[in-house]
Amino acid sequence: xISQALPEIQELIELDKKHYLHPTTVPKLFQEKGPKxxxxxxxxxxxxxxxxxxxxxxxxxxxxxxxxxxxxxxxKAAYDQLSTIAYSSSFYSYSxxxxxxxxxxxxxxxxxxxxxxFYTSGGSESNDTAFKLARFYWNLKGRKAKKKIISxxxxxxxxxxxxxxxxxxxxxHNFAGSxxxxxxxxxGHVTNCELGxxxxxxxxxxxxxxxxxxxxxxxxxxxxxxxxxxxGVHVSPDGYLKAVKELCKANEILLIADEVIxxxxxxxxxxxxxxxxxxxxxxxxxxxITSGYAQLGGVMVNKEIRDTLNEHDQILGHGFTYSGHPTxxxxxxxxxxxxxxxxxxxxxxxxxxxxxNGFEYLANKHKHFTKPRAIGLLAGFDLQANPDTxxxxxxxxxxxSFVVEHCFNNKLILRAADFEEGKNIVAIAPPLIINxxxxxx
Ligand code: PLP
Numbered sequence: 001x002i003s004q005a006l007p008e009i010q011e012l013i014e015l016d017k018k019h020y021l022h023p024t025t026v027p028k029l030f031q032e033k034g035p036k037x038x039x040x041x042x043x044x045x046x047x048x049x050x051x052x053x054x055x056x057x058x059x060x061x062x063x064x065x066x067x068x069x070x071x072x073x074x075x076k077a078a079y080d081q082l083s084t085i086a087y088s089s090s091f092y093s094y095s096x097x098x099x100x101x102x103x104x105x106x107x108x109x110x111x112x113x114x115x116x117x118f119y120t121s122g123g124s125e126s127n128d129t130a131f132k133l134a135r136f137y138w139n140l141k142g143r144k145a146k147k148k149i150i151s152x153x154x155x156x157x158x159x160x161x162x163x164x165x166x167x168x169x170x171x172x173h174n175f176a177g178s179x180x181x182x183x184x185x186x187x188g189h190v191t192n193c194e195l196g197x198x199x200x201x202x203x204x205x206x207x208x209x210x211x212x213x214x215x216x217x218x219x220x221x222x223x224x225x226x227x228x229x230x231x232g233v234h235v236s237p238d239g240y241l242k243a244v245k246e247l248c249k250a251n252e253i254l255l256i257a258d259e260v261i262x263x264x265x266x267x268x269x270x271x272x273x274x275x276x277x278x279x280x281x282x283x284x285x286x287x288x289i290t291s292g293y294a295q296l297g298g299v300m301v302n303k304e305i306r307d308t309l310n311e312h313d314q315i316l317g318h319g320f321t322y323s324g325h326p327t328x329x330x331x332x333x334x335x336x337x338x339x340x341x342x343x344x345x346x347x348x349x350x351x352x353x354x355x356x357n358g359f360e361y362l363a364n365k366h367k368h369f370t371k372p373r374a375i376g377l378l379a380g381f382d383l384q385a386n387p388d389t390x391x392x393x394x395x396x397x398x399x400x401s402f403v404v405e406h407c408f409n410n411k412l413i414l415r416a417a418d419f420e421e422g423k424n425i426v427a428i429a430p431p432l433i434i435n436x437x438x439x440x441x
Contacts (some may be wrong), residue, residue: 042069
């Protein structure tokens with residue numbers, strides 16, 4: 001298809017193969033097949049490639065383009081700031097109005113007493129920063145042994161050494177063998193043992209068991225996504241997050257909520273944790289804070305952590321060139337303004353129902369379709385050989401990839417999670433601006 005394209009496109013493909021290394025791509029395969037698609041432009045929920053073919057973006061690219069493509073207000077916010085002062089430093093006590101105003105805004109919508117934000121350029125940096133701030137906090141409290149971080153199975157927390165180590169998807173570890181030794185992947189996932197059931201067959205390796213084995217005195221924090229995204233849209237069962245929070249509190253361990261996907265309306269609430277009224281001690285954000293129109297992330301900390309940092313005279317020896325980037329912050333401010341003005345969080349909640357109607361239709365039509373779930377516009381379903389008996393496909397049958405490929409060929413972009421043995425999950429996370437007719441389409 002793309003190989004039949006115009007000479008300029010052919011040239012792009014050749015240059016791409018020669019000089020551009022792509023994330024989560026098999027380089028050898030890329031040399032054979034070239035890029036799957038070369039995006040050219042986007043409008044609303046749709047994107048168009050260099051050949052002129054238009055697709056529905058059913059996953060908001062990487063779960064981030066929440067306002068949809070081609071938003072001129074965000075483009076103007078960026079342009080206006082770029083032409084005033086594009087960039088200024090946040091190091092050495094330098095500041096800028098947009099970073100300050102944005103800090104005030106995110107604190108005002110964040111749950112509980114999350115009171116201050118440290119800016120990063122994305123989700124991985126946010127989680128690395130969250131780990132450092134947690135350790136820094138315990139240092140200041142005189143608890144210097146509290147260094148270890150617990151994460152759970154199927155989590156995705158990013159690709160830097162520490163955030164990548166916290167990622168509980170094995171495929172991300174096999175590649176370079178780099179591991180932060182202070183990160184522990186608890187093998188448990190969303191089990192009853194966090195509720196205190198020691199008889200749960202998953203007890204061995206769950207968070208509670210890991211704390212008992214490693215010792216709370218050595219653990220700085222537990223990190224988890226309220227709803228796992230890349231791991232396959234796994235929704236925390238009712239009571240789970242609250243139980244983990246209580247477990248952490250009882251053991252003097254900080255709870256880090258990774259809200260990189262869930263944050264800023266994706267789940268029909270401002271934040272994923274709001275679905276269960278749980279207030280984490282630390283919260284990582286990125287993606288939806290700018291709808292992907294600029295690279296920005298952040299780590300929010302509660303009042304106790306903020307005040308502890310403010311009481312000591314030790315330097316916070318951490319930061320990124322683009323921490324508090326004025327243009328990224330300008331885009332974020334406009335993005336949050338639009339989310340509120342256009343009631344997009346409410347829209348995500350309303351569209352959840354339309355999506356669920358569609359799932360019902362699919363469930364009646366296809367015998368392999370099962371386990372549909374949607375919290376706001378973070379949704380997915382499983383494919384199984386036999387849903388009635390909970391029987392997965394054989395490992396060689398990558399049903400989710402097959403379905404996603406079929407959809408792609410029919411101009412709908414979705415995402416497969418089938419890297420885990422026997423799991424075939426299709427993820428759906430369209431822009432929050434989507435309407436009823438578009439969901440139905
Ligand atoms: N945390 C979660 C939950 C994510 O989904 C991602 C990216 O998909 C990250 C962290 C890493 O973010 P980034 O790719 O911006 O570094």
